Amino acid sequence: xxxxxxxxxxxxxxxxxxxxxxxxxxxxxxxxxxxxxxxxxxxxxxxxxxxxxxxxxxxxxxxxxxxxxxxxxxxxxxxxxxxxxxxxxxxxxxxxxxxxxxxxxxxxxxxxxxxxxxxxxxxxxxxxxxxxxxxxxxxxxxxxxxxxxxxxxxxxxxxxxxxxxxxxxxxxxxxxxxxxxxxxxxxxxxxxxxxxxxxxxxxxxxxxxxxxxxxxxxxxxxxxxxxxxxxxxxxxxxxxxxxxxxxxxxxxxxxxxxxxxxxxxxxxxxxxxxxxxxxxxxxxxxxxxxxxxxxxxxxxxxxxxxxxxxxxxxxxxxxxxxxxxxxxxxxxxxxxxxxxxxxxxxxxxxxxxxxxxxxxxxxxxxxxxx
Ligand SMILES: Cc1ncc(COP(=O)(O)O)c(C=O)c1O
Numbered sequence: 001x002x003x004x005x006x007x008x009x010x011x012x013x014x015x016x017x018x019x020x021x022x023x024x025x026x027x028x029x030x031x032x033x034x035x036x037x038x039x040x041x042x043x044x045x046x047x048x049x050x051x052x053x054x055x056x057x058x059x060x061x062x063x064x065x066x067x068x069x070x071x072x073x074x075x076x077x078x079x080x081x082x083x084x085x086x087x088x089x090x091x092x093x094x095x096x097x098x099x100x101x102x103x104x105x106x107x108x109x110x111x112x113x114x115x116x117x118x119x120x121x122x123x124x125x126x127x128x129x130x131x132x133x134x135x136x137x138x139x140x141x142x143x144x145x146x147x148x149x150x151x152x153x154x155x156x157x158x159x160x161x162x163x164x165x166x167x168x169x170x171x172x173x174x175x176x177x178x179x180x181x182x183x184x185x186x187x188x189x190x191x192x193x194x195x196x197x198x199x200x201x202x203x204x205x206x207x208x209x210x211x212x213x214x215x216x217x218x219x220x221x222x223x224x225x226x227x228x229x230x231x232x233x234x235x236x237x238x239x240x241x242x243x244x245x246x247x248x249x250x251x252x253x254x255x256x257x258x259x260x261x262x263x264x265x266x267x268x269x270x271x272x273x274x275x276x277x278x279x280x281x282x283x284x285x286x287x288x289x290x291x292x293x294x295x296x297x298x299x300x301x302x303x304x305x306x307x308x309x310x311x312x313x314x315x316x317x318x319x320x321x322x323x324x325x326x327x328x329x330x331x332x333x334x335x336x337x338x339x340x341x342x343x344x345x346x347x348x349x350x351x352x353x354x355x356x357x358x359x360x361x362x363x364x365x366x367x368x369x370x
Contacts, residue, residue, distance in 0.1 A: 001022060001332040001347075004022045004320065004324070004332060005022060005023070005330075007324060008324075008330045016328060018329070019328060019352060019359060020330050020349070020352060020356075021332075021360055022330040022332040022347075023349045023351050024159070024304075025217075025303075026222065026273060026351055027351045028273050030224065030261070031220065031260070031261060031266035031269045032266075033266045033269075034258060034266060035257070037256065037259065038256070038257035041252075041253055041256035042253070047252040047253055048252065049248055049249045050081070051249065052243050052248065052249055053240050053243065054079065054255060055081065055255040055259075057259055058226075058255040058258055058259050059076040059077075059079040059080075059081060059228075060076040061261075061262045062076070062079045062228050062230075062262070063075055063076040063078070063079050063230075064262070065262045066201065066203070066213075069201075070201045072201065072203045072204055074203065074230060077233075077236065078230050078231055078233065079229075080228060080229050080230075080239050080243065081226065081227070082227045082228060082243070082250055083225045083250045084216055084225045084226065085187070085189050085212045085213065085214040085229075086227070087243075087247055087250065088212050088227050088228060088229035089113065089116060089185075091242050091243055092185060092235075093116060093117060093120055093122070094120070094246075095235055095238045095242055096151060096210075096235070097117075097122055097151060099120070099121035099122070100121060101122050101149075102124075102125050102145075102149045102150055103117050103124060103125065103149055103150065103151045104126075104127055104145060104149040104151070104152045104153070105152070105153040106135070106136065106137045106155065107127065107129065107337075107338050107339075107340065107341075108158075108160055108161060108306060108334065108341075109129075109153075109155060109158070109160075110155055110158075110159045110160075110337070111337060122150075123147075125146075125147060125149055126340075129161075134161075134297070135161040135297045136161075136163055137152075137154060137165075137173065138169055139169065139172035139173050139175070139176045142173065142177075142180075142182075148182070149182050150182060150183065151183040151184075152173065152183070152184050152185070153186075153187060154186050154187065154202070155187040155190075156186075156187075156188070157190040157191075157193060157199075157299065157302030159190070159302065159303070159337070160304045160306045161306040162190075162299025162302035162305060162306070162350075163298075163299065163300050164194060164197045164199060164301055167204070170200050170202060171200075171204075174202055174205035174206040175205070175206070177209070178208055183210060184202055184209040185210045186209050188202075188211055188213050189216065189217050189227075190217050190218065190301060190302040190303065191213065191218065192218030192219070192270065193217065193218050193277065193301045193302050193303065194274075194300060195274075195277075195278045195281060195299070195300055196300070197300040197301065199301070203230065207232060208232050209232075210229055210232070210235070211229065211230040212228075212229050213227060213228050213229075214226070214227035215227065215258050215261055217302075218270055218274070219258070219261045219270060221254065221258065224251065224253070224254035224257070224258065225251050226251060226254035227250070274301075277302075277303060277351070280350040280357045281299055281305065281350055283354060283357045284350075284357065284361065285298060287358070287361040288305075288361065290365070291361060291364060291368055292311070293309065293364070293368075295308035296308060299350070303351060304347050304348065304350065305348045305349075305350065306334075306346075307345060307346050307347070308344060308345055309346050314344070315343050316335065316342065316344060317333040317335060317343065319333070320332070320333045320346060327363040327364065327367040328363065329360050329363050329364055331347065331348055
């Protein structure tokens with residue numbers, strides 16, 4: 001996917017018109033309220049290291065937002081600020097897993113979990129997710145695993161599928177993890193981005209879960225590199241110690257300015273972005289079947305649409321390469337997200353404007369006719 005992004009940048013430098021459906025990030029900037037706070041912070045603060053676990057005020061904002069959004073009790077003490085949620089995953093994996101432990105995760109799924117875990121010596125248990133369960137895992141799948149996992153990762157809304165796990169199923173998974181001494185790691189990075197379905201936090205069902213969040217997606221602050229993990233009491237000190245060696249702290253400017261991301265003013269702006277993603281989804285859902293791409297995971301939220309291209313290719317990497325060269329449309333080939341079946345799938349992003357989305361689908365249609 002990153003190779004595809006490099007090509008997009010190169011084509012843009014060469015003046016070649018390209019529609020970008022491959023991005024894994026909002027194309028919008030930070031909310032105005034955040035930019036104002038950043039300006040103030042640049043002038044009034046030394047922006048040195050924050051506390052290892054994060055700026056106290058920022059942690060309080062995250063805790064208040066989490067409590068208010070889901071009706072749970074969240075203490076700032078349990079919030080650890082990390083360099084994007086990516087930094088949170090590394091810390092959480094190091095704190096909870098040993099070399100050789102099994103970790104269950106959905107396939108298709110976000111590739112970085114697998115890449116980090118394999119490099120740490122963990123063993124992956126793939127939960128094959130299909131349209132049958134709306135591309136989300138179930139407690140039954142955990143029950144049927146050949147080995148007991150030490151951790152289970154759930155991502156809702158999903159990447160690459162955009163589907164949201166049913167709260168009742170998340171509750172069953174949380175109970176299964178508690179009964180089987182497995183750590184539930186709930187990636188809630190795309191929370192705030194639902195087109196209608198309810199989004200539950202794992203903390204509604206178990207306080208033992210590790211909840212992961214970020215300013216990168218709904219809050220539209222990808223490059224600011226601020227995320228967080230909300231961890232059970234017994235993990236606060238181990239993760240603080242790890243964080244002291246891994247990162248010292250998350251970026252100070254992102255934390256100082258990021259406090260304003262949780263204001264009503266920012267929410268009004270950010271909710272408009274979600275409306276734009278909803279519009280892009282509607283275009284795709286209506287138009288893709290018309291051009292012969294009728295099999296896809298219909299996203300409930302998030303930023304993506306997962307599309308079956310098996311009628312046209314056995315190798316979506318080659319197909320995506322031809323598509324960008326011949327039609328000027330960049331998509332993410334599926335192999336990153338599903339090593340086994342991803343060569344039959346691509347991921348499209350909901351981040352392009354409505355006009356670009358319409359034009360991009362038209363071009364893919366022309367390409368398929370050829
Ligand atoms: C499901 C998921 N989790 C985590 C991340 C990491 O995001 P960040 O480190 O910017 O918070 C991403 C980024 O695309 C993602 O899609």
